[in-house]
Amino acid sequence: MSTITWITARGLFGRRRFLLLLPLPLVLLGLAVLCRSLGVDPGEWGPPVLVGLGLAVVLPVVALIIGTGVLGAEIDDGTVVHILTKPLPRWQIVLPKLAVAAGVSAATVALPLYVAGVLADSVRLGLALAAAATLGALAYSALFLALSLVTRRPVLLGLVYVLIWEGLLGNFVSGTKVLSIQQYVIALADRLAPTGLLETTVSVPVASVMTALISIGFTVLAVDRLRSFSVAGETS
Amino acid sequence: MSTLSLTGVSRWYGNVVAVNDISMTLGPGVTGLLGPNGAGKTTLLHMMAGFLSPSRGTVTLDDEPTWRNPDVYRRLGLVSEREAVQSYLTAYEFVLASAKLHRLADPAAAARRAIDLVELESAQDRRIGTYSKGMRQRARVAAALVHDPQVLLLDEPFNGMDPRQRLHMMQLLHTLGDAGRTILFSSHILEEVEQVSGTVQVMVAGRLAASGDFRTIRRLMTNRPHVFAVRSTDDRALAVALIAEPSVSGVELDRTGLTVRAGDYGAFTRALPRIALTRGIRVRQLVPSDESLESVFSYLVEA
Numbered sequence: 001m002s003t004i005t006w007i008t009a010r011g012l013f014g015r016r017r018f019l020l021l022l023p024l025p026l027v028l029l030g031l032a033v034l035c036r037s038l039g040v041d042p043g044e045w046g047p048p049v050l051v052g053l054g055l056a057v058v059l060p061v062v063a064l065i066i067g068t069g070v071l072g073a074e075i076d077d078g079t080v081v082h083i084l085t086k087p088l089p090r091w092q093i094v095l096p097k098l099a100v101a102a103g104v105s106a107a108t109v110a111l112p113l114y115v116a117g118v119l120a121d122s123v124r125l126g127l128a129l130a131a132a133a134t135l136g137a138l139a140y141s142a143l144f145l146a147l148s149l150v151t152r153r154p155v156l157l158g159l160v161y162v163l164i165w166e167g168l169l170g171n172f173v174s175g176t177k178v179l180s181i182q183q184y185v186i187a188l189a190d191r192l193a194p195t196g197l198l199e200t201t202v203s204v205p206v207a208s209v210m211t212a213l214i215s216i217g218f219t220v221l222a223v224d225r226l227r228s229f230s231v232a233g234e235t236s
Numbered sequence: 237m238s239t240l241s242l243t244g245v246s247r248w249y250g251n252v253v254a255v256n257d258i259s260m261t262l263g264p265g266v267t268g269l270l271g272p273n274g275a276g277k278t279t280l281l282h283m284m285a286g287f288l289s290p291s292r293g294t295v296t297l298d299d300e301p302t303w304r305n306p307d308v309y310r311r312l313g314l315v316s317e318r319e320a321v322q323s324y325l326t327a328y329e330f331v332l333a334s335a336k337l338h339r340l341a342d343p344a345a346a347a348r349r350a351i352d353l354v355e356l357e358s359a360q361d362r363r364i365g366t367y368s369k370g371m372r373q374r375a376r377v378a379a380a381l382v383h384d385p386q387v388l389l390l391d392e393p394f395n396g397m398d399p400r401q402r403l404h405m406m407q408l409l410h411t412l413g414d415a416g417r418t419i420l421f422s423s424h425i426l427e428e429v430e431q432v433s434g435t436v437q438v439m440v441a442g443r444l445a446a447s448g449d450f451r452t453i454r455r456l457m458t459n460r461p462h463v464f465a466v467r468s469t470d471d472r473a474l475a476v477a478l479i480a481e482p483s484v485s486g487v488e489l490d491r492t493g494l495t496v497r498a499g500d501y502g503a504f505t506r507a508l509p510r511i512a513l514t515r516g517i518r519v520r521q522l523v524p525s526d527e528s529l530e531s532v533f534s535y536l537v538e539a
Contacts, residue, residue, distance in 0.1 A: 003333050003336040003337050004337070006333070007322065007325075007333055010322070010324055010325065011322060011324070014324035077320045078316070078318040078320030079320045079321060079322050081287070081314070081316050081318075081320070082321070082322070082330075082334065082379060083337065084287070084306075085285070085309050085312075085313070085314050085380070086306070086309055086334070086337040086338055087306050087307050087308075087309045087310045087338065087339075088306055088337060089306065090306065227304050228289070228304060229287070230282075230287060230288050230289070231282050231287040231288065231316070
């Protein structure tokens, strides 16, 4: 394990902020188990729980907390200087951090989504949701990691993207769905396990290409921004 | 041996000029960067360390720019003023991580050597979060020294240290400077700079006000006219006696007492008790009224 990965993981799990991650996946899991045990028709609870809660809220919010935390927290408290004063090409800092962010987000979200998918339909849907959520976690993490280098308020901006752009505008302005990671995840999951539970709005090729473009594009942006990272002389 | 060169460096934020046209060359030895708070010392250090791009001019380490060039950190170490450390790590883990990030051949040995250098062995396995301010500072210095850099930049390294730690840090800087390293540290306290370095760069309001041997600059500073507020049992009689003194260049009398302008600090402070004694006047108050560092510096700029 690289030193950056190790420091990032220690920083992530060492902060209280990490505890914020636990309730959301637990709510998702709890609701799925509850609906199943009460014998509710999966056609009724599947879409709101899997998509409405799982893919539209739990995945992006978990990725937001972690993605803005892996580098943003270090920028906030100034410890980023210790990593930056090393003769490392900046991609060797960004990539391990992205890997930790995407990996932890995926692990936190994929597991409850898998269980919920199994309870709603089949193991295949569970696996499809977990796989698509993993890809989504990568794209979201790249976006939020880059945001933490572009703005001083990455969490706020990330929430605006998730809640306003994906959540609100997605319902009224259909064009915004082409630029919505949530829609890509739904399209990919539905392609891997076609059921009546997921309603897709973008095509699979668009979803695949856009997920790759967002992941790569924002990673490149993050590397470039870190290369020109300025420390403001607020103390002088 | 490495040389850090600044040529016509300026940095502004919008309309505010933080650093104004500074040129200097730093070679081996310890140099103090002296200036009042807000003079632009941190901004200058950040530009030297590659954490800020100069708005104009160039900053180079051995002819390589420091901005957008992570390779300079092979030869350069920085101890920033913000005392942020990963508090969940122990000092040993923290310094070892630095050694590994520098890709040193034997990171464990390098980490132990750096921790020895700052005398932190006894506490090295405790979490940094439990450290005092001075210990945290030493842990940061150890991390900055782990790769044995040719150039070490320290921003206000003595802040928050107790006298013993301060002395130890001063000795450490001396040792490093004598070993041919280029050391630059900033401070707003005259005495600190006096004890550590022979060469100083004085910054005032973003400009380089003086540069060179400390003793010469110090003499300029102490020989400047001083202003004192004096109150006594008989201000008027004291004023008459004082104006006859060659060391006094002016006396002003008002309701609150005397304002005395002295051309020679030493001669005046010796003369005052003598006069008071011979005239039977009791001096109730003697306060230097322009001892703030800012006034010392502004005098220096005018000189």
